[in-house]
Ligand SMILES: Cc1cc2nc3c(=O)[nH]c(=O)nc-3n(C[C@H](O)[C@H](O)[C@H](O)COP(=O)(O)O)c2cc1C
Ligand code: SF4
């Protein structure tokens with residue numbers, strides 16, 4: 001059995017994540033340790049050596065990202081915690097926020113110290129109504145205990161943390177859209193470069209990190225870079241929380257080494273397939289990534305292995321489908337989502353997501369035409385790689401993969417003029 | 428809006444425009460929706476035109492620019508919930524409430540809305556009402572759930 005780190009406290013019976021409980025279980029010990037033993041520079045180096053990579057989707061090495069922030073002490077710098085968790089199939093950050101909010105705050109304090117930030121924001125998904133109340137309380141309690149505010153633990157380091165609630169827009173999970181939103185604007189992604197590390201919030205140097213990424217930091221400070229990098233694979237170090245949902249017996253969050261095999265995750269931890277049906281498809285990293293099938297079950301879940309298998313580790317949201325699933329309907333739902341969430345700035349994305357949705361809906365409803373499969377491939381092709389943000393790719397790549405592995409099923413819909421699974425879609 | 432609360436929100440940001448989302452949330456909590464008056468007032472407060480405020484408010488799904496039900500029922504219709512019967516749940520809700528998703532019941536009690544993944548797929552199919560999550564929801568659970576929401 002691998003050791004749980006991020007969700008260790010979830011297993012303590014009755015643990016509600018109050019500051020007293022957090023302190024009584026070794027919480028907030030990484031702060032005095034870091035303030036005493038590490039300069040900001042050496043803390044960045046520690047995180048770099050740990051190999052920690054972002055858990056928000058792109059997997060960028062955290063220490064390297066921090067290293068891009070200018071050292072000029074006269075520049076204001078910001079840390080923004082991305083708690084927008086809106087990638088379909090992902091529900092780990094919600095657990096981390098509501099069940100152990102101080103672990104996240106401790107991570108935020110450490111990251112802020114490393115990059116020289118004095119004001120940090122938590123951009124919390126608007127729908128997390130309960131999470132907002134819990135987080136506000138946690139911030140107040142941490143300040144009352146001297147972990148936030150001026151001269152933290154007598155070190156001369158000052159930090160304020162503010163909660164900022166989103167209001168329902170998937171695109172605001174994309175870091176530059178998030179920053180626009182935090183500036184009080186519509187969540188329209190910005191052209192990169194410049195990257196947030198040089199011009200982020202209010203065009204000042206800004207680090208955006210995912211909730212789970214930040215939650216790792218106290219453990220890295222207390223147990224060392226070598227300990228962390230000994231978990232997982234050489235390039236995908238540490239544990240990750242996999243959110244497993246769909247047709248499995250025990251859907252839920254499972255914290256496991258990054259390189260756990262997909263088969264073990266689904267059949268051991270998540271209890272295998274409901275009703276012992278046959279596994280048909282797995283979306284391994286949130287709805288934005290290409291689908292995999294039974295033949296990929298021995299693939300490991302780390303960044304490199306999933307990329308080699310033709311998919312991506314993404315957000316860690318693992319959606320499992322059995323043989324009762326209609327893949328055209330699945331495609332229709334995924335396309336509908338991206339159509340709804342496209343911000344509309346780029347023509348390829350705005351038009352492409354609309355066409356994908358419309359075409360898939362038509363096929364699912366039994367009104368598909370022979371040319372529609374080629375049409376879908378064409379649309380996807382046109383959507384990739386030429387847009388302001390990766391949403392357009394994220395909409396196209398999954399659909400391409402459904403066609404690749406389940407092309408027969410699409411054809412059957414068209415030839416039989418009906419959904420063979422009897423669903424028909426439509427919404 | 429209490430002046431003290433507004434001041435406190437403004438103090439969190441180096442640029443006052445950043446207070447727009449928090450203040451829109453506040454207005455909606457107080458009046459049930461973002462009223463035209465609120466749009467004007469927020470604009471004045473933050474140095475924005477009413478059009479600029481409205482443009483932002485309409486961008487985000489959670490802000491209502493028209494009055495709606497006293498409570499919003501959010502039903503997730505994204506993939507993991509659909510795999511486990513979300514459409515049946517939506518249909519049963521529409522039937523029992525006598526409205527289509529997106530509409531408000533004539534008595535003003537509920538607005539029924541389809542939502543994208545609510546980040547609670549472990550209990551799919553999921554319904555969220557305010558801070559509370561319900562799931563896995565089966566169509567046959569809907570009557571009891573509505574009863575509870577009516578009384579709660
Ligand atoms: C369309 C889109 C949606 C995204 N949604 C999220 C999200 O909900 N949460 C998140 O942490 N990152 C999300 N990301 C990734 C962020 O842009 C960013 O890479 C991440 O927050 C960086 O943090 P990390 O390095 O700690 O992973 C999204 C990216 C895209 C393109
Ligand atoms: S790719 Fe889509 S979501 Fe991203 S900026 Fe362009 S239109 Fe907006």
Ligand code: FES
Pocket residue numbers: 088089090503504505506507508509543544545546547548551552553
């Ligand atoms: S798909 Fe419904 S909560 Fe995630």
